[in-house]
Amino acid sequence: MTTKLTLTTEGDTHVVVKRRFAAPPETVYRAHVEPQLIQKWMLGPDGWTMPVCIIEAKPGGKIRYEWSDGKGGGFYLTGECLELTPFSRLVHVERMHLPDPTPDNHVETLFEPDGAGTLMTMRMTLPNAETRAAMLASGMEHGMEASYVRLETKILGVRSAAA
Amino acid sequence: MQRLDATFSALADPTRRAILARLALGEAGVMELAAPFKVTQPAVSRHLKILEEAGLITRRVEGTRRPCRLAKDGIAAVDQWLTMLRDALAANYDRLDAVLAAMEPQERKEKS
Numbered sequence: 587m588t589t590k591l592t593l594t595t596e597g598d599t600h601v602v603v604k605r606r607f608a609a610p611p612e613t614v615y616r617a618h619v620e621p622q623l624i625q626k627w628m629l630g631p632d633g634w635t636m637p638v639c640i641i642e643a644k645p646g647g648k649i650r651y652e653w654s655d656g657k658g659g660g661f662y663l664t665g666e667c668l669e670l671t672p673f674s675r676l677v678h679v680e681r682m683h684l685p686d687p688t689p690d691n692h693v694e695t696l697f698e699p700d701g702a703g704t705l706m707t708m709r710m711t712l713p714n715a716e717t718r719a720a721m722l723a724s725g726m727e728h729g730m731e732a733s734y735v736r737l738e739t740k741i742l743g744v745r746s747a748a749a
Numbered sequence: 750m751q752r753l754d755a756t757f758s759a760l761a762d763p764t765r766r767a768i769l770a771r772l773a774l775g776e777a778g779v780m781e782l783a784a785p786f787k788v789t790q791p792a793v794s795r796h797l798k799i800l801e802e803a804g805l806i807t808r809r810v811e812g813t814r815r816p817c818r819l820a821k822d823g824i825a826a827v828d829q830w831l832t833m834l835r836d837a838l839a840a841n842y843d844r845l846d847a848v849l850a851a852m853e854p855q856e857r858k859e860k861s
Contacts, residue, residue, distance in 0.1 A: 627841055
C-alpha cells in the first residue's frame with residue numbers, strides 16, 4: 587500500500603489532497619475531530635506546536651487552532667463545522683488570521699475504507715482563483731525552508747530536462 | 750549555471766517569495782508591492798532588482814512607473830512551490846501515521 591500524498595488543483599478554485607492511511611476510517615476520522623489527537627500531528631514545520639486546539643464536533647460547532655513557533659511567532663485559524671457523518675465525511679469552513687482573515691476555505695474531507703486502511707480525500711474550495719493562488723503561495727512559504735535542498739534538486743532536475 | 754544560483758538565492762528570501770506570491774495575482778508597481786511589508790520602497794526596489802536579475806520577474810516601462818510581472822521562470826518556480834506545500838502536508842500526515850498507530854492497540858483493548 588502506498589501512503590504517498592497527492593495534491594492537485596481542480597478547475598480554478600479547488601485543491602484536492604489524497605492520502606492513504608494504514609488505520610481504519612473510524613480511527614482516522616477521530617484524529618481529525620478530537621483536539622488532543624489533532625494537537626499531536628497538525629503542526630506544520632518542525633519546531634511548531636499547537637497550544638490551543640478547540641473543535642466542537644457538531645454542525646455549527648466552532649473551530650480555533652493556534653500555532654506557535656516557540657519564539658513568539660505564530661498565527662491562528664478559526665472556522666465552523668458544517669456537516670459531520672461519523673466516520674466517513676467532514677465538512678467545515680476555515681480561515682487563517684495572519685492577522686487579517688483570509689477568505690473562507692470550504693473543506694470537505696472523505697474517509698473511505700481502503701483494504702484494512704483508509705483513503706482520505708480532502709477537497710478545498712476557495713472563493714476564486716486569486717485566493718487559491720495566494721493560499722498555495724502562503725502554504726508553500728510554510729514548508730519552504732525545511733525542504734530547500736530538495737527544491738534545489740527538483741528545480742535542477744526540471745531545468746536540465748527542459749534544456 | 751550562474752542564473753540558477755541567482756534564482757536560488759532570490760527564492761531564499763521570505764520577502765521576495767511574498768513579492769512573487771503577490772505577483773502571482775497579477776502585475777503590480779513598487780508602491781503596491783511595498784505596502785504589505787515593513788520595508789522601505791528602496792528596499793523593495795532592491796528586492797525587485799534581484800528578482801529581475803534572477804529571471805523571476807520582468808518589468809516594463811509605463812511613463813514613470815515600472816510595473817512588474819512574473820516571468821516564465823517565475824511560473825516554473827511557483828510550480829515548484831506546489832511541491833513544497835505537498836511536503837509540508839506530508840510532514841503532518843507522517844506524524845498522523847504515528848498517532849494512528851498509537852491509537853489502534855488501545856482501540857482493540859477497548860473492544861475486547
